[in-house]
Amino acid sequence: MSDATKDYRFAIQTSNISRKFGDFIAVDGIDLSINRGELFALLGPNGAGKTTTIKMLCCLLRPSSGTATIMGHDTQKDPIAVKQIIDLSPQETAIAEHLNAWENLSLMGRIHGFGKEEVKKRSEELLEMMGLTNRAKEQVRKYSGGMKRRLSIAMALVSDPQVLFLDEPTLGLDPQSRRGTWEHIAELKGEKTIVLTTHYLEEADNLADRIAIIDKGKIIALGTPDELKDSISDMQVMAIKAKNLTDDTVEGLRMIYPETREVVNGIEIKAKELNFNEIVDYLRSKGVVIESTSQKQITLDDVFLHLTGKELRE
Amino acid sequence: MRFMILAQRNFKEMFLDYLSLGLAMGLPVVMLLILSPISRVEVMFSPANLAPGIALFAFVMLQFSSSMILAKDRDSALLSRLLTAPLKSKDFISAYSLPYIPIAIIQMVLVFGIAALLGLETSGNLGIVFLVLFIMSMGYIGLGMVAGSLFTYKQVPYAYTTVLLLTIFGGAWFDLAVFGSGFQSVMNVLPFAHALDAARDVMVQGAGFSDIAVDFYWVLGYTIVFFALGIFLFRRRMVE
Ligand SMILES: Nc1ncnc2c1ncn2[C@@H]1O[C@H](COP(=O)(O)OP(=O)(O)OP(=O)(O)O)[C@@H](O)[C@H]1O
Ligand SMILES: [Mg+2]
Secondary structure: OHHHHOOOOEEEEEEEEEEEEOOEEEEEEEEEEEEOOOEEEEEOOOOOOHHHHHHHHOOOOOOOEEEEEEOOEEOOOOHHHHHHHEEEEOOOOOOOOOOEHHHHHHHHHHHOOOOHHHHHHHHHHHHHHOOOHHHOOOEHHHOOHHHHHHHHHHHHHOOOOOEEEEEOOOOOOOHHHHHHHHHHHHHHEOOEEEEEEEOOHHHHHHHOOEEEEEEOOEEEEEEOHHHHHHOOOOOEEEEEEEEOOOHHHHHHHHHHOOEEEEEOOEEEEEEOOOOHHHHHHHHHHOOOEEEEEEEEOOOHHHHHHHHHOOOOOO | OOHHHHHHHHHHHHHHOHHHHHHHHHHHHHHHHHHHHHHHOOHHHOHHHHHHHHHHHHHHHHHHHHHHHHHHHHOOHHHHHHHOOOOOHHHHHHHHHOOHHHHHHHHHHHHHHHHHHOOOOOOOOHHHHHHHHHHHHHHHHHHHHHHHHHOOOOOHHHHHHHHHHHHHHHHHOOOHHHHOHHHHHHHHHOHHHHHHHHHHHHHHHOOOHHHHHHHHHHHHHHHHHHHHHHHHHHHHHHOO
C-alpha cells in the first residue's frame, strides 16, 4: 500500500484514451486530469461514452488506445493496485439478490479487506442513510427497484475507497433518497476523489467542482459550473409561458433563434440578442396566448443545449 | 484469503439451487440401488465395478451446478462490481469452486456407504480409490470453471450434456472394449476412463498405488489443466 500514499498531484489522469466497439468509436481520445479530492462530473446525453470511460478507469474495459492512471497506478499494467483504492457503483443495480442487505454490504466490505467489526459499523451507517435499516435482514430480491438501487450505491461506499466512481448514482431514486444521496456525496467531498456521471444537471451543478461535458465520445467543454455558465454569459435567456403553441410556430421561431426549446407550459429562447417585441408579435400573429414572459438565469441546461444542440434528457 | 468471502456467498447460492444439489446426491444413491440387483448375473454391475462409475456420474452434477453459478454471475452487474475488488482470476475461480468440494466428499461417502451395504468387496486399499476419485471430482469442478467462464448460462446445459455423455461412454457404465479399439483409444485420452480403471483395479484386482500411478497422474494432470484453463479463460473475461 506504500505506493498509494505517494503524493500524486492528480488522482486520475488519462492520456488520449479511446475505446472502439468494432468500427464504432465510443470514447474518442479523452484527456483528463482530475485532482485529488476533487468531485468531477461527467455530463452527457445517452450513448455519449460516460459509462465506457468509467469502465476503462475501473479496469473493466481495455482502452483501444491511450493510457489511464489512478493515483499513479496504470490501469492496464497494475490493475490490482488500482482496484485496491477504487470502488464503483455501476449504472445498473448490482447486488447479490439472494443475500440480505447486511450480507451484501459485508460481502463488499470484507472482499476489500476490512474486518468484520468495521464493516458492521459502516454498514449500520449506510443502511441508516439509505433508509434500509428496517428491511436490512430481508433477502434483497424482495426489495423495490429504488431500494435495490439505494443498496447498490451503499455497496460502493462500504469499502471507503480513495477514488470513488458513481455511474448515475441517483438514477431511479425518489426525491427524498436522491437528496439523501446528494448529502452523503457532499459529505465525502474533499475527502475522496469522486467521479460521477449524471443526467441531472442540478446534481452536477450543485455537487461538482468541475464538469466535463461529453458528447459522441469527446469532451466538448470542461470547467467549473460557473465557468461553463460564464462561457455563454453573453447570452440571454427568455422564458415565455404560453398556450396554443404548435410545432410549426416553434419551428418558425427556430429559424431566427436556433436555441429555442419547448419546456412545460411554454418555450425558452436563448440568443446573444433577443428582440423581445419581435418575438411577442410573431407568437401573437400565430394565435399563441402569452401568459407571461421573463428573463432567466443561465443554467447548465442552456450551456448543454448550446454546446451539443441537444437536450440532456431526451 | 479474501476469496473466502466470495466463496461463502457462492456456498449459499449453491444451496439455493437445491434441485441440482438434490440430484447430485440423490440420483447416485437411487441408481446404485436399482442397478445392484443385476450384479448377480453381470459382474460389470458388482458394487466394486458400479460404485466408481456412479460416483463419476454424480460428479457431473458438480460441473453443471458450478458452471451455472459462474455463468449466471458473469451475466449480472454484480460481477462487474466484484471485478473492481482487488481479486485475481485465480481468487475468483477458487471462490466458485470451493463450495463444491464438500459436496464431492459427501457424494463419495454416500456412494461408497451404500455400496458397502450392498456388499462392496475390495481387494485393495480404499484410500487410493478415494484419492483418485477425489482428484477426478476436482477435475469435474475444474471443467465447470471452464464452461462457466466460456459459456452463457443458456449454453451451460449443452456443456453438461457433453460431459455427461463422455462420462457414460468413457467407461462409467459400459465396458469400453465393446465399442472397438478406435473408440477405446479416443476415450483413453480423456481422464474419465483412467479414473474408473484405477478405482476398479484397486478394488477388484487389489492393485497398489504403483500399479495405477499412470492413471492417477493422468487424472491429476487433467484436473490441473482444467483449472489452469478456467483461470485463463476467466482472466480473459475480466477485462473486455
Ligand atoms: N459492449 C459494447 N458493445 C458495443 N457497443 C457498446 C458497448 N458498450 C457501449 N457501447 C456503445 O458505446 C456508446 C457509449 O456507451 P456508454 O454506455 O458509454 O454511454 P453513456 O454515456 O454511459 O450513456 P447513458 O447515459 O445512456 O448511460 C453507445 O453508443 C453504446 O451503444
Ligand atoms: Mg452510462
